Amino acid sequence: MGNLSNCGCGVCEIEKSIVAELEFDVSKNRYGELVAGRLLLLTYPTPAELVAQLHACRNGRDPHHISDRIFVELLNDQIFASHWELLERLLLLIFIPAVHATVRQVSNRYPFLPREDIAQHALTTLLHSLRSEDWRMRRSHFAFSMARGLRRSTFEWAGREFRSTSQFAAQEIGETLPSAQTAEEAFERNAVLRNFLSLCQKRAYLTPEELNLLIEFKLRATSGNGLTDPSDRSSNIFRQRLKRLMNKLRRLAGTTGKQESR
Numbered sequence: 001m002g003n004l005s006n007c008g009c010g011v012c013e014i015e016k017s018i019v020a021e022l023e024f025d026v027s028k029n030r031y032g033e034l035v036a037g038r039l040l041l042l043t044y045p046t047p048a049e050l051v052a053q054l055h056a057c058r059n060g061r062d063p064h065h066i067s068d069r070i071f072v073e074l075l076n077d078q079i080f081a082s083h084w085e086l087l088e089r090l091l092l093l094i095f096i097p098a099v100h101a102t103v104r105q106v107s108n109r110y111p112f113l114p115r116e117d118i119a120q121h122a123l124t125t126l127l128h129s130l131r132s133e134d135w136r137m138r139r140s141h142f143a144f145s146m147a148r149g150l151r152r153s154t155f156e157w158a159g160r161e162f163r164s165t166s167q168f169a170a171q172e173i174g175e176t177l178p179s180a181q182t183a184e185e186a187f188e189r190n191a192v193l194r195n196f197l198s199l200c201q202k203r204a205y206l207t208p209e210e211l212n213l214l215i216e217f218k219l220r221a222t223s224g225n226g227l228t229d230p231s232d233r234s235s236n237i238f239r240q241r242l243k244r245l246m247n248k249l250r251r252l253a254g255t256t257g258k259q260e261s262r
Contacts, residue, residue: 009100009103009115009116009119010116010119010120011096011099011100011103011119011122011123012100014092014096014123015092015093015096018089018092018093019093021089022047022048022089022090022093027047027086028046028047030083030086031046031047031086033083034079034083034086034087038073038076038079040066040069040070040073041070041073041074047090047093050070050090051090051093051094053066053067053070054067054070054094054143055094055097057143058097058098058143065140067142067143068139068140068141068142071138071142071143072139074087074090074091075136075142088127088130091130092126092127092130094143095126095130095143095146095147095150098126098143098146098147098150099119099122099123099126099150101147102122102147102150102151102154103115103118103119103122103154105151105155106118106122106154106155106158109155109158110158110161110162112162112198113158113161113162118154118158121153121154121157122150122154125149125150125153125154126146126150129146129149129150130146200249200252205252210245210248213241213242213245214245
């Protein structure tokens with residue numbers, strides 16, 4: 001059905017599964033019942049042709065607002081009540097490209113978030129929206145409103161995930177790690193901080209000199225060299241530089257999430 005993606009992500013696997021299911025004779029028969037008596041839908045004798053038409057409309061080829069007319073017929077109360085299982089699969093296929101685009105955009109903005117988590121949230125949002133009476137009762141801009149709502153919801157979710165991670169990182173930056181912690185806890189703390197610092201460096205919030213300062217601090221702490229001798233002028237300068245850097249990181253951890261979600 002159309003040109004399926006070969007990227008192998010979870011979204012594409014769902015798409016392939018639905019396409020395969022719609023090739024069964026029972027699905028084709030149900031589709032025939034769904035479009036029976038509806039002149040516009042009868043123009044598309046197979047699910048593949050209907051989905052292809054709506055994907056073409058998504059790409060800007062919709063001079064006569066065909067997509068809105070198709071959605072009005074598809075979401076007719078009688079069809080909705082008696083053919084929901086098939087209709088839901090068709091709608092998922094129709095909006096899979098919007099899900100894929102949203103996942104890609106959010107993943108590019110928030111590279112530390114697992115792509116599968118982003119996809120799961122986007123698909124859950126899509127299913128919830130498809131079942132929304134407000135959306136079904138529209139008379140125009142079905143695809144636009146769905147895609148816009150999907151992007152907004154997923155970006156807002158990603159922003160919350162980022163802020164929660166940043167706040168955790170800020171706490172870790174400002175506090176001494178407890179000496180008694182499991183290997184799993186230590187690994188999780190290390191991963192969060194690495195993600196945060198990597199993102200800061202990628203966004204040019206950290207200079208190479210500042211990153212080197214953090215490395216030097218880690219080396220001193222690991223080697224057991226103290227930083228508390230008041231007579232050691234070099235240590236005092238180092239502490240002041242480190243203090244300013246820590247304050248900067250705390251500010252970034254508290255504000256970067258807001259900047260990223262704009």
